Each structure stands twice: as C-alpha cells, then as structure tokens.
Amino acid sequence: MSAPGDAPRKVPLYLIAGVVAAEVARHKRALREIHVVGAAGHYYAVTTVVAGGDTDA
DSSP states (O other), X not given: OOXXXXXXXXXXXXXXXXXXXXXXXXXGGGEEEEEEEEOSTTEEEEEEEETTSOEEO
C-alpha cells in the first residue's frame, strides 16, 4: 500500500478483496474506514482511514 499523503493505489476489480484483507490485517483495530472508488478503466482506488486521522492507500 502507499504511504500517507500518496495517491490511492489503483487495483483491478479482482484484487479488491485481497487489498481489503491486507489492510484489515495491517491496521487491525485502528482501521476506521475503507473507501473503494471507481477509477479509469476497470480499476478502483482503495483508500483506508485509520484511528488518528491518518489516511493510507
């Protein structure tokens, strides 16, 4: 995933489940939100929000 402040990582539809699972394992209880937004083509931007207001993609 990207560092805070970087552009969200763009992934194809079939990888979204894996990215979400990795973010849940990475942030555990600090995870507050996961945003999945359609991007160009068949790609999606995945952004996470963790406790303390840090955003991560």
